[in-house]
Amino acid sequence: MAIKHDVNAGQRAGRPIVLDSYGRLSRVPETGELEKIETQWADNRKVIERVGATLGEELKDGLSAWKRSVRRAGWERLLERVESGESDGIVVWHTDRLFRQPRDLEKLIDLGERGFKVYSAHGERDLADPDDRFILRIEVAHAARSSDDTSRRIKRRFATKREQGVGHLGGPRRFGWPGKDLTWVPGRGETDGDRPDVPPGLVEQERAALRDGTDAQLAGIGQGTLANEWNAAGLRTALGREWIAVTVKSVLLRPTNAGLIEHDGRLVGRIEGEPIVDPDKFARLRAMYAARRRGRVVGESYVGTGILRCGHCGTKLSASRKNTVHKDTGERSAVYFCNKQRRGCGKVYGDRRAVDHELRLLVIARQSDSRHASAVAAARARVANRLTELHEEITKCEEIQTALSERLGLLEIDVEAFDRGNKPISARLGKLRAERDELSGGNPDGPIKAQDPAEVARQWDHGDVSERRPMLLSALGKTLLYLDPATRTGAQTFDRKRLRPVEPGRSA
Ligand SMILES: [Zn+2]
Numbered sequence: 001m002a003i004k005h006d007v008n009a010g011q012r013a014g015r016p017i018v019l020d021s022y023g024r025l026s027r028v029p030e031t032g033e034l035e036k037i038e039t040q041w042a043d044n045r046k047v048i049e050r051v052g053a054t055l056g057e058e059l060k061d062g063l064s065a066w067k068r069s070v071r072r073a074g075w076e077r078l079l080e081r082v083e084s085g086e087s088d089g090i091v092v093w094h095t096d097r098l099f100r101q102p103r104d105l106e107k108l109i110d111l112g113e114r115g116f117k118v119y120s121a122h123g124e125r126d127l128a129d130p131d132d133r134f135i136l137r138i139e140v141a142h143a144a145r146s147s148d149d150t151s152r153r154i155k156r157r158f159a160t161k162r163e164q165g166v167g168h169l170g171g172p173r174r175f176g177w178p179g180k181d182l183t184w185v186p187g188r189g190e191t192d193g194d195r196p197d198v199p200p201g202l203v204e205q206e207r208a209a210l211r212d213g214t215d216a217q218l219a220g221i222g223q224g225t226l227a228n229e230w231n232a233a234g235l236r237t238a239l240g241r242e243w244i245a246v247t248v249k250s251v252l253l254r255p256t257n258a259g260l261i262e263h264d265g266r267l268v269g270r271i272e273g274e275p276i277v278d279p280d281k282f283a284r285l286r287a288m289y290a291a292r293r294r295g296r297v298v299g300e301s302y303v304g305t306g307i308l309r310c311g312h313c314g315t316k317l318s319a320s321r322k323n324t325v326h327k328d329t330g331e332r333s334a335v336y337f338c339n340k341q342r343r344g345c346g347k348v349y350g351d352r353r354a355v356d357h358e359l360r361l362l363v364i365a366r367q368s369d370s371r372h373a374s375a376v377a378a379a380r381a382r383v384a385n386r387l388t389e390l391h392e393e394i395t396k397c398e399e400i401q402t403a404l405s406e407r408l409g410l411l412e413i414d415v416e417a418f419d420r421g422n423k424p425i426s427a428r429l430g431k432l433r434a435e436r437d438e439l440s441g442g443n444p445d446g447p448i449k450a451q452d453p454a455e456v457a458r459q460w461d462h463g464d465v466s467e468r469r470p471m472l473l474s475a476l477g478k479t480l481l482y483l484d485p486a487t488r489t490g491a492q493t494f495d496r497k498r499l500r501p502v503e504p505g506r507s508a
Helices: 037-050 073-084 102-111 130-146 150-163 200-218 223-232 245-252 279-292 352-367 370-382 384-409 415-440 453-462 465-476
Strands: 018-024 054-061 089-091 117-120 123-126 260-263 266-270 308-310 318-325 332-337 349-351 480-483 499-502
Touching: 018 037, 018 073, 037 054, 037 089, 054 073, 073 102, 102 130, 123 130, 200 223, 200 245, 200 279, 223 245, 279 384, 279 415, 332 352, 349 352, 352 370, 352 453, 352 465, 352 499, 370 384, 384 415, 453 465
Parallel strands: 018 054, 018 089, 089 117, 308 480
Antiparallel strands: 117 123, 260 266, 318 332, 332 349, 480 499
């Protein structure tokens, strides 16, 4: 389809340069919005004006013109005009509007060998010039490749970024990658354009944290512990925030750390060069999280949650972080409380640090008490056979779960297949573990001999929450531990009598 303009065609000598304008209806890849032909033509007219040429014909093709089977009236008209010498050149937004395939360009080159120019956002290319032809061929090859399919387009974007030496994956800077410093605030007279890159030394430090963090997680160190370590080392998120467990987890689970480019959960490419984190370790880490995803352990980050009970209503206590810190250590404060959201009465609160201090003393006292130890041993002997059975079955289930997780981590199965396989095993494991904990008093592997109090203290002080909880469970055995409501005396210190052990069979 062509709109005829009043052009003195055919008389080459002495006439002004005639440029045709070509538009093709297309969509912006990122947004899917239509790029209207009228807009393209309007922009092309500005180019024609700028180079002092005369507009020849305005040509256009429709949305489906990129398909190989569809005839393109505008394109064919252009070839006619080039062949006849009526047109000296063509103006397009981008060369990918004009050429579907490299062969389109070759056709135009054959016809326009005497001299034909292509104007686009990339500049002016003269088909008679071998260097320009070379550049056009590269542009067209790129455009053809980019329209092939989504995954290849994504890859190309990463490839282009690499070629540009950007070194990260587009978008705002991410932890462990170079890029603009997102924490930078413009000073007087500065604009966002002055935003500096983060120093390479920081990127290296962050990469070391990702590597060490992955190792630590695989060795069983908790995310909360890592968050504290990273904060203490002065590391912050890319946006300058302090680390918490959940952000540590999300940053360690980024596939790009292992050089993997994923799209909708599928592997679509790999980043060239040495990955930050060993891909095998990353796969194991992801498998570990996948296996844990169901049935989060209650009270992961507090020693007493799910163990301590409300002295008023008997509900197991929850814990919550507060927005204040302990003045002496700067440690974030938290409270144990009876949670109405969990059908509690909401009447009992206790400072986490004060309560944990009492729990430590209780554990040391009980674990070093020979009477307590022999009671544990006797209780365990009574149920030894059943415990052995449970232990074997739990191990079997855990092995299957690990195998499933590893296959997910290696992308041999997808998340749905993992869930299908894991769901029944997870449910079975939950029942088995509950029975084991019931029989063993919560810590089947705990000591059954009295220990040196100094040794118990050392274990407690060097352990994190995941180590202290089994110690507490072991020390309690079947004893229930209640936290009574505070009496309103106005005293600032924690009244240790509020923690009240109740032996089994007695009323709370
Ligand atoms: Zn309560």
